Each structure stands twice: as structure tokens, then as C-alpha cells.
Amino acid sequence: DAKTTQPPSMDCAEGRAANLPCNHSTISGNEYVYWYRQIHSQGPQYIIHGLKNNETNEMASLIITEDRKSSTLILPHATLRDTAVYYCIAQYGNKLVFGAGTILRVKS
Amino acid sequence: GAGVSQTPSNKVTEKGKYVELRCDPISGHTALYWYRQSLGQGPEFLIYFQGTGAADDSGLPNDRFFAVRPEGSVSTLKIQRTERGDSAVYLCASSLGRNMNSPLHFGNGTRLTVT
Numbered sequence: 001d002a003k004t005t006q007p008p009s010m011d012c013a014e015g016r017a018a019n020l021p022c023n024h025s026t027i028s029g030n031e032y033v034y035w036y037r038q039i040h041s042q043g044p045q046y047i048i049h050g051l052k053n054n055e056t057n058e059m060a061s062l063i064i065t066e067d068r069k070s071s072t073l074i075l076p077h078a079t080l081r082d083t084a085v086y087y088c089i090a091q092y093g094n095k096l097v098f099g100a101g102t103i104l105r106v107k108s
Numbered sequence: 109g110a111g112v113s114q115t116p117s118n119k120v121t122e123k124g125k126y127v128e129l130r131c132d133p134i135s136g137h138t139a140l141y142w143y144r145q146s147l148g149q150g151p152e153f154l155i156y157f158q159g160t161g162a163a164d165d166s167g168l169p170n171d172r173f174f175a176v177r178p179e180g181s182v183s184t185l186k187i188q189r190t191e192r193g194d195s196a197v198y199l200c201a202s203s204l205g206r207n208m209n210s211p212l213h214f215g216n217g218t219r220l221t222v223t
Contacts, residue, residue: 034208034211043201043214043216043217044201046212046214049209094158095153095156095167096212097153098150098151098152100149
């Protein structure tokens with residue numbers, strides 16, 4: 001299973017785009033990149049996932065580099081409610097393995 | 109629609125006691141997962157069911173931990189002779205499919221405190 005590396009914390013101004021980076025240099029061709037977030041006292045919330053192509057949904061966009069060694073989660077207009085721990089996971093097989101994640105603080 | 113439901117939301121027990129934690133997955137989800145989360149850390153995988161069978165129990169820390177899913181829906185995580193180190197939030201998740209193109213959907217967990 002590929003290991004992911006994320007910055008421990010980031011700040012973002014309310015209303016601006018939040019760009020959260022993730023390195024997964026050992027990812028294999030069959031491993032999906034997943035992003036989850038967790039707000040205090042709640043379970044992890046699914047955001048988005050992708051394999052090779054960039055993906056967009058109502059919550060966020062996922063940009064995966066052509067060599068698949070890194071990706072960026074983009075929250076286009078961050079709000080205070082987006083303050084959370086964001087987990088980037090590269091996984092193949094039957095389970096997700098979580099790291100420590102990035103604490104995103106959205107500030108007014 | 110209804111998400112993953114876990115009961116109880118909080119459980120306090122004494123060291124040495126037996127506890128059961130329940131998970132009701134999303135209807136129609138064949139895969140079910142148990143995770144454990146300690147303060148300040150990411151969730152740690154415990155066990156994965158596909159239908160009624162445990163397909164991967166490699167994350168169970170020792171033989172005091174056991175989980176069942178007898179009818180392929182509701183699952184129960186059982187912990188015998190609880191220890192203070194078992195205190196954590198126990199998370200359950202479910203998904204549609206057999207491969208990793210199906211996102212996991214998590215419940216809000218059961219906070220277990222062993223005194």
C-alpha cells in the first residue's frame with residue numbers, strides 16, 4: 001500500500017480556494033486516491049476519489065498529476081464549516097489506511 | 109437517506125468487563141468495516157466483512173476482540189476483558205462493492221471509555 005505525505009496543517013481565508021497537497025510517490029497503477037475529512041466528534045466524511053483523471057463533484061475537485069505521484073484537493077470557496085482534518089489515502093485492495101492528515105483552518 | 113448508525117454513541121465500562129458495539133450499515137451495502145480511532149490519530153483498520161464473512165481481520169489487536177455479521181447486515185464488535193488501553197472511538201463504515209472504487213461511508217462512532 002502506498003504511503004501518503006501531507007502537511008500537518010494549513011490556513012485558508014474564508015471565501016478563497018483551499019488547495020490541499022498530497023504526495024504519493026510510491027503509488028501503483030491500481031491504487032485509487034481517496035480524500036476524506038473529519039470534523040470533531042464525527043466520523044470521516046467521503047469527499048472525492050480518482051484513479052488517473054481529474055475529478056470534480058459538488059464538494060471539491062481532485063487534480064492528479066500525470067505521473068500520479070501527487071494530487072491536490074481543491075475546495076473552491078472555503079467556508080468556516082470546512083475547518084477539519086483532511087485525509088489523503090492511496091489504496092488498493094479491501095481497506096483504506098489513514099495517515100495523520102492535514103488540519104485545515106478556515107479563518108474569517 | 110439513512111446513513112451508517114452506531115449504538116451506543118457512548119459507552120463507559122469498568123476494566124475487565126465485556127462490551128458489545130453495534131453497527132447498522134447503509135441498506136444494500138455488502139461491505140462493512142470496523143476502525144478504531146485514538147485521540148489525535150487517524151482511524152486504524154480492524155476488520156472487514158464482505159457479506160457474512162470476515163474477509164480481512166488483520167487489524168484486530170488480539171484475541172479479546174471479535175466481530176460478527178451473521179446475516180450480512182448488522183455487525184457487532186465484541187471486546188472481552190476490556191483494558192484501559194481499549195478506550196477509543198470505534199468507527200463503522202459500509203460500502204457497496206468488492207473493490208476500492210466504492211467509497212466507504214462512516215458512522216459517527218461509539219466512544220468507549222474503560223475506567
